[in-house]
Amino acid sequence: MTIRTRKFFGAIALLVLAFVWSMMGMVMAQFPVIANSxxxxxxxxxxxxxxxxxxxxxxxxxxxxxxANEPKA
Known part of the structure; x- marks a missing residue:
């Protein structure tokens, strides 16, 4: 896989991670222990x-x- 393809899929993965992380964070923030303090x-x-x-x-x-096929400098 080329670096360009990895960057494309990585960018999508980072967007999904940020979305899921923020949704889970908002859900957990509503727990009474956290919400009341x-x-x-x-x-x-x-x-x-x-x-x-x-x-x-x-x-x-x-x-x-x-x-993998890129020469090392």
């Missing part, structure tokens, strides 16, 4: 807002991997 909301939104980076890192590194 301002402090827990602060902590929750910081963790969830930055948490999507961990699953996105392997996708980005896969997207940027050089082609």
């Amino acid at each position: 301002g402090t827990l909301q602060w902590i929750y939104y910081i963790v969830v807002g930055m948490g999507w980076v961990l699953p996105a890192m392997p996708i980005v590194s896969w997207m940027l991997r050089p082609d």
Whole structure:
């Protein structure tokens, strides 16, 4: 697979990840334990807002991997 194709599929995967992550984050934010505490909301939104980076890192590194037939410099 060429780098161009990997970037295309990776971009789609990142969009799906962001959509699913945000939907799950909104659902979990409605749990009474989180919804009733301002402090827990602060902590929750910081963790969830930055948490999507961990699953996105392997996708980005896969997207940027050089082609197998590309000569190394």
